[in-house]
Amino acid sequence: MSKKKDEKILHILEPHAHIPINQQHKESVAATLKAFVPVSEQSTKVIFKQLFRQAVMEIWHRQKIALCTLFLLLFSFYLILPDSFDYTLLFLVTTPLPLLLIGWRILENLGEDMVELLLTYKYTFQQLLCAKIVAICSIAFIYYTFLGISLIFAMNENLLQSILQLLIMGITPILIWAVVLLIVQIQYRSNSIWGIFSMGWILFSILVIYTPLGEMLLAVHVGFYVLFNGILFFSLVKLLSKTWRLERVTVG
Amino acid sequence: MVSTLIRMELKKLVMQKEIHIILAICTLMIGLSQKVYYSVEEVQLYRFSKSLLDFVPMVGYLFLLFPIIVAVARVLPFEYEQKMMELLATYKYGRKIFLLVKLIVLFCYCAFIVFYFFLVAGIISYFFYGLDNWMLDIESIGYMYIDLGGEWRVWEVLAFEYVYLLLSTFTFVLCLFLVAQFVRRSIFIMLIGGATFLVVELFDKYVTRFINHDYINLIIKYSFNRLVNFEFLNVFTFPQLFIGLIIGMLLLIIVNILVEGITVND
Numbered sequence: 462m463s464k465k466k467d468e469k470i471l472h473i474l475e476p477h478a479h480i481p482i483n484q485q486h487k488e489s490v491a492a493t494l495k496a497f498v499p500v501s502e503q504s505t506k507v508i509f510k511q512l513f514r515q516a517v518m519e520i521w522h523r524q525k526i527a528l529c530t531l532f533l534l535l536f537s538f539y540l541i542l543p544d545s546f547d548y549t550l551l552f553l554v555t556t557p558l559p560l561l562l563i564g565w566r567i568l569e570n571l572g573e574d575m576v577e578l579l580l581t582y583k584y585t586f587q588q589l590l591c592a593k594i595v596a597i598c599s600i601a602f603i604y605y606t607f608l609g610i611s612l613i614f615a616m617n618e619n620l621l622q623s624i625l626q627l628l629i630m631g632i633t634p635i636l637i638w639a640v641v642l643l644i645v646q647i648q649y650r651s652n653s654i655w656g657i658f659s660m661g662w663i664l665f666s667i668l669v670i671y672t673p674l675g676e677m678l679l680a681v682h683v684g685f686y687v688l689f690n691g692i693l694f695f696s697l698v699k700l701l702s703k704t705w706r707l708e709r710v711t712v713g
Numbered sequence: 714m715v716s717t718l719i720r721m722e723l724k725k726l727v728m729q730k731e732i733h734i735i736l737a738i739c740t741l742m743i744g745l746s747q748k749v750y751y752s753v754e755e756v757q758l759y760r761f762s763k764s765l766l767d768f769v770p771m772v773g774y775l776f777l778l779f780p781i782i783v784a785v786a787r788v789l790p791f792e793y794e795q796k797m798m799e800l801l802a803t804y805k806y807g808r809k810i811f812l813l814v815k816l817i818v819l820f821c822y823c824a825f826i827v828f829y830f831f832l833v834a835g836i837i838s839y840f841f842y843g844l845d846n847w848m849l850d851i852e853s854i855g856y857m858y859i860d861l862g863g864e865w866r867v868w869e870v871l872a873f874e875y876v877y878l879l880l881s882t883f884t885f886v887l888c889l890f891l892v893a894q895f896v897r898r899s900i901f902i903m904l905i906g907g908a909t910f911l912v913v914e915l916f917d918k919y920v921t922r923f924i925n926h927d928y929i930n931l932i933i934k935y936s937f938n939r940l941v942n943f944e945f946l947n948v949f950t951f952p953q954l955f956i957g958l959i960i961g962m963l964l965l966i967i968v969n970i971l972v973e974g975i976t977v978n979d
Contacts, residue, residue, distance in 0.1 A: 652898075654731060654734065656783075660782075660783070661738040668742060668775065672746060672772060673749050674745055674749045
């Protein structure tokens with residue numbers, strides 16, 4: 462009895478056994494679902510590497526003449542100047558020169574006129590800026606290394622301690638410039654501000670070379686500079702990571 | 714009419730962030746340089762008067778011109794950078810009044826900057842030494858950087874320095890203003906202004922040690938650096954200098970107003 466009943470039911474269900482799948486419907490459902498599922502993004506590390514490489518290539522492509530001239534000038538300074546000249550102050554003043562020379566060009570194509578176009582970029586303005594600043598700082602550190610080596614050869618006295626102090630002091634201006642660059646470019650996005658900061662540095666270097674201010678700076682204990690560099694480095698990293706995560710700049 | 718224009722132009726200048734930043738940097742530099750001299754100077758009488766009177770000729774001149782360069786670089790290309798040149802062609806009072814108003818504003822700015830430098834230097838000196846007598850004869854102060862000759866009181870020398878600096882900085886402004894009429898971007902004006910100052914300074918301090926050429930010495934001798942740090946007083950007498958500066962300023966004002974710079978955007 463039950464067997465007959467089962468057969469009857471199967472007979473009724475048979476035409477509905479294989480429900481044909483509507484491919485179009487399936488695709489539209491998949492697309493709708495995909496739109497709401499979080500998209501997997503590239504990791505920060507990968508993006509940063511890519512942007513950093515791009516920034517270095519761009520700087521090299523556009524500024525190679527300026528950078529090479531600076532390199533030659535600095536080394537001719539160290540070679541030509543007489544032995545009586547005070548190299549220590551020159552070293553302090555010249556370490557952030559790459560930042561000073563090409564820093565203002567960073568924003569040349571990212572000014573306020575470009576805000577709307579920047580919205581269509583794949584990466585945000587802040588991410589591009591962070592990568593560029595790190596690239597410029599790396600270039601400045603390459604210069605710093607070469608200058609440091611030539612300084613060691615140029616200084617006749619074997620005063621390891623004073624050279625060590627100088628090398629630590631040389632990092633301070635680079636870090637200060639990087640922090641200033643980051644804050645200023647985010648806040649103002651204008652080239653003329655950069656001219657003013659360069660002038661400020663020139664004023665400071667004139668004061669350091671002409672007046673006893675340089676000797677006063679050299680007389681400060683090295684521990685202070687180590688601490689100061691540490692604070693600057695920490696704040697730079699913190700600022701960079703904060704800037705990296707900022708939202709896109711919206712118009713109006 | 715003109716007073717309203719001047720007020721508006723002044724407002725435009727004061728609103729610029731660049732001016733605030735350079736003033737902050739200059740204040741810091743004045744503080745640093747004054748501090749340096751206090752630590753070096755030996756103990757003597759009337760140090761307030763001496764440090765105030767010697768400040769600009771010794772170190773102040775090194776950064777007196779920078780806020781002025783920035784102001785010139787921001788005042789003239791402002792309209793160009795805001796893409797207002799076509800709108801400016803419809804300006805009711807004409808181009809001459811427009812330039813004249815800008816020059817008047819820059820003159821007021823020069824007066825303020827020179828005063829500001831003396832003020833900051835004076836405040837810092839006051840904190841270190843306290844006040845001196847303004848009616849003091851400068852003979853009793855001892856050696857001073859500027860040699861004026863004759864009997865001068867402290868306030869008279871201060872007034873003299875103020876007028877001298879005002880005239881010399883405004884002459885510099887007029888020259889840079891003339892250049893700025895042909896240069897479109899403020900950063901380049903800053904570069905030109907800064908370079909004219911720096912190159913002479915570098916030549917004066919370093920290059921003349923190795924190359925001693927007559928023409929270079931001549932350029933250095935009659936440069937703006939020497940004008941601002943009172944070295945011109947060793948070459949000319951004060952009446953000669955005063956009359957020369959006034960005539961030069963008037964000529965430069967006329968040239969500035971008559972010259973046809975950039976008028977409309979390309």
